[in-house]
Amino acid sequence: MSAVTSQDTGRAGAAAARPRTRAGLSSTALIYLVLVAVVAVSAVLTGIEGRNFFSQGNIWGVLTAMSVLGLIAIGQTLVILAGSLDLSVPYVVSLATLVAAGGMKGLDGNVPAAVFNTLLLTAAIGLVMGLLVALLDVHGFIASLGIGLVISGYLATNYQGSHGAAAPDFRLLSRTGIASMIPASFMVMLLCAVLVTLLLRYTRLGHHLYAVGGNRAVARMSGVRTATPVIAAHVLCSLLAGLAALLLVSRTGVGLPTIGSQGRYDLLSIAAVVLGGTLLAGGKGSVVGTIGGVAIFAVLDNVMGVMQVNPFLKDFVRGLAIVLAVAVYARRSVVRRPPRFGPGTAAAPAGTAQEAR
Numbered sequence: 001m002s003a004v005t006s007q008d009t010g011r012a013g014a015a016a017a018r019p020r021t022r023a024g025l026s027s028t029a030l031i032y033l034v035l036v037a038v039v040a041v042s043a044v045l046t047g048i049e050g051r052n053f054f055s056q057g058n059i060w061g062v063l064t065a066m067s068v069l070g071l072i073a074i075g076q077t078l079v080i081l082a083g084s085l086d087l088s089v090p091y092v093v094s095l096a097t098l099v100a101a102g103g104m105k106g107l108d109g110n111v112p113a114a115v116f117n118t119l120l121l122t123a124a125i126g127l128v129m130g131l132l133v134a135l136l137d138v139h140g141f142i143a144s145l146g147i148g149l150v151i152s153g154y155l156a157t158n159y160q161g162s163h164g165a166a167a168p169d170f171r172l173l174s175r176t177g178i179a180s181m182i183p184a185s186f187m188v189m190l191l192c193a194v195l196v197t198l199l200l201r202y203t204r205l206g207h208h209l210y211a212v213g214g215n216r217a218v219a220r221m222s223g224v225r226t227a228t229p230v231i232a233a234h235v236l237c238s239l240l241a242g243l244a245a246l247l248l249v250s251r252t253g254v255g256l257p258t259i260g261s262q263g264r265y266d267l268l269s270i271a272a273v274v275l276g277g278t279l280l281a282g283g284k285g286s287v288v289g290t291i292g293g294v295a296i297f298a299v300l301d302n303v304m305g306v307m308q309v310n311p312f313l314k315d316f317v318r319g320l321a322i323v324l325a326v327a328v329y330a331r332r333s334v335v336r337r338p339p340r341f342g343p344g345t346a347a348a349p350a351g352t353a354q355e356a357r
Contacts (some may be wrong), residue, residue, distance in 0.1 A: 001157065003122050009156065009329055015357055017182075018324060018340050025079035026277075027276075027277030027289060027329055028276070028277055028286055028288050028289040028292065029276065030277070030291050031276055031277055031289050031292040031293060031296070031325075031330070034292075034296065034325075035292050035295050035299070037196070038299050038300065038322075039201050039299055040345060041303075042299050042300070042302070042303040045306075045307060046058070046302050046303055046306050049306050049307060051306055053302075053303070056179075058104050058183050058349075058350075060177070060180065060181055060183055061071060061185040061302060062295075062298050062299060062302050063182060063183055063185075063298075064174075064183050064185060064186065064187065064251075064296045065298040065301060065302065066186060066188045066291075066294050066295060067183065067185035067186045067188065067244075067247055068189075068244045068247055068248060068265075069187070069244075069263075069265065069268055069269065069272065069294050069297065069298070070090050070186075070189040070193065070290075070291060070294045071188075071189050071192060071240045071244040071273040072093070072191055072240060072241050072244050072245070072265050072269040073223065073239070073268075073269040073273055073276075073290050073291075073293070073294050074192055074196050074221065074240055074287055074290060074291075075089070075236055075237030075238070075239070075241055075269075076089065076162065076194065076237060076269040076270055076272075076273050076276055076290075077196075077234075077276075077285060077286075077287050077290045078209065078233040078236050078237055078244065079140065079233045079234060079237045079283055079285075080270070080273055080278055080279075080280060080282055080285070081200075081209050081210060081233070081285055082142030082179050082209050082212055082213045082229055082230045082282060083140075083212060083213040083214075083216060083230075083235065083281065083282030083283065084139075084230060084234040084272070084282070085139075085140040085141045085142045085144060085270070086124060086129065086140065086234065086237050086238075086266075087141065087144040087148055087266045088125070088129065088143050088144040088147045088148035088151065088238075088266075089237070089238075089241045089260070089266050090148070090260030090261045090263065090264065090265045091147075091148045091151035091152050091155065091241075091260055091261070092125055092148075092151065092225045092238055092241045092242065092245075092260070092347050093244060093245045093248065093259065093260035093265060094151075094155055094190045094256065094257050094258060094259055094260035094261065095121070095151050095154075095155060095243075095245075095265070096118050096121065096122050096241065096245030096246070096349075097248055097249050097252075097254075097255040097256055097259055097260075098159060098163050098164065098256075098257060099114070099121055099247045099255070100114050100115065100117075100164070100166075100245060100246055100255060101114075101117040101162075101164030101165060101210070101249050101251045101253075101254050102114075102119055102163050102255055102327065103118070103164070103272075104163035104165065104166055104167045104170060104249075105145060105165060106164075106165035106168070106343070107167055108167045108168060108170070110167065111167050111170050114167075114249070115246060115273050118242050118246060119239060119241070119242050119243070122238045122239055122241055122242030122245075123235050123238060123239045123242070124235040124320055125147065125234035125238045125344065126237055126238025126239060127231065127234070128130045128147065129144055129147055129234045129343060130230055130231030130232070130234035130235055131141050131231060132147075132320065133230055133231075133234065134226070134228075134230040134231050135227060135229035138211075140234075143323070145165075149267075149296070152261075154212045155257040155258075156257070159255075159257040160248050160257075161257075162254040162256055162257040162268075163253060163254065163257070164254075164255045165253060165254060166249050166250060166252075166253045168251070170250055171250050171253055173185065173247070173250040173251075174250040174251040175249070178295065185247045185251075188243070189248065190241060190357075192243070193288075193291055195244040195285050196286060196287050197286070197287045197312075198234075200287065203317070205228070205229060205232060206219070208224050208225075208226075208229045208231045209232075209233060210284070211224055211229075211283075212224060212226045212230060212282075212283075213281075213282030213283035214282065214283030214284070215283070216239050218252060226233050227240045233274075234322035238282055241265075243246045244265075245260075268297065268318075271293070271297070271322050272293035272294045272297055273285070273327065273330070274293070274322060275293030275297070275321065275322055275324060276288075276289030276290035276291070276292050276293035277289040277292055277293075277325075279291060279330060296321065297318065297321075300317060300318070300321070301314065304317065307337030
């Protein structure tokens with residue numbers, strides 16, 4: 001009985017992945033309409049500056065910018081869907097670049113071991129955070145902040161500059177692609193997005209993620225093992241951060257102790273997730289929407305770079321985009337409660353009882 005109820009609860013949570021607005025337009029569709037508008041405006045502004053937005057080099061730059069932030073944001077989506085949060089990702093990224101570059105030491109033969117050790121370390125960090133959140137009931141904000149500070153202290157104490165060297169063959173990853181327009185790093189990010197989307201839509205773990213994020217107490221009473229989805233979400237989030245770090249190493253050629261914090265991947269990844277329509281409270285959202293949010297940030301950064309906009313103004317534009325997006329979602333997703341007394345209310349209890357069964 002509990003297994004059937006658990007499955008029904010998971011399906012109900014998964015059905016909330018693509019929330020519909022009152023007008024019938026999903027938040028995911030809305031974000032991609034905004035993306036089309038942003039691209040159109042960016043093409044005009046870039047043209048005014050005497051550049052072609054759709055040139056091979058510019059498209060390559062936009063997609064490359066999407067790859068690292070996209071991987072981190074996909075992992076952040078999983079954590080937020082489970083009702084948690086991960087603020088340690090910039091420090092995990094920095095540590096992973098140092099481990100990867102230090103392990104390669106500029107030799108192609110060291111690449112497999114360096115990649116394996118990097119991903120194993122990041123997965124272990126995610127496991128620790130997941131256990132803190134799921135078993136000790138430490139809030140994800142506090143657990144990830146504490147782990148992030150521990151890693152930050154370790155980095156500041158032991159590394160003062162660049163470390164290690166990427167293998168020559170590994171560096172080719174940042175320079176290879178399709179038709180000189182689609183970088184290999186973007187295809188890696190896209191593959192991970194597809195795999196995580198399939199996990200969320202068609203697996204029990206994905207359904208349980210939505211159920212736990214929507215209401216952990218109800219999910220527990222329905223027979224869902226609430227600890228497993230939360231732990232898995234944190235492990236996958238850190239693992240994807242490690243994969244993003246490997247892409248950074250292929251681009252920079254060295255490990256850098258501040259590359260994660262300089263990229264502000266914690267705030268930007270959360271912003272991309274929220275911009276993509278995922279509820280910060282958990283239980284509702286999708287990876288497809290997150291990729292749309294990442295794309296909007298990449299296009300905005302690209303056009304502001306072409307126009308040589310002041311960095312402070314860049315932050316203002318990002319912040320304004322997030323506030324407007326949240327305001328629009330909140331306005332369009334208001335659920336009006338039906339009247340307690342009136343025509344049609346008599347049949348409600350029967351329908352509700354039937355659904356409960």
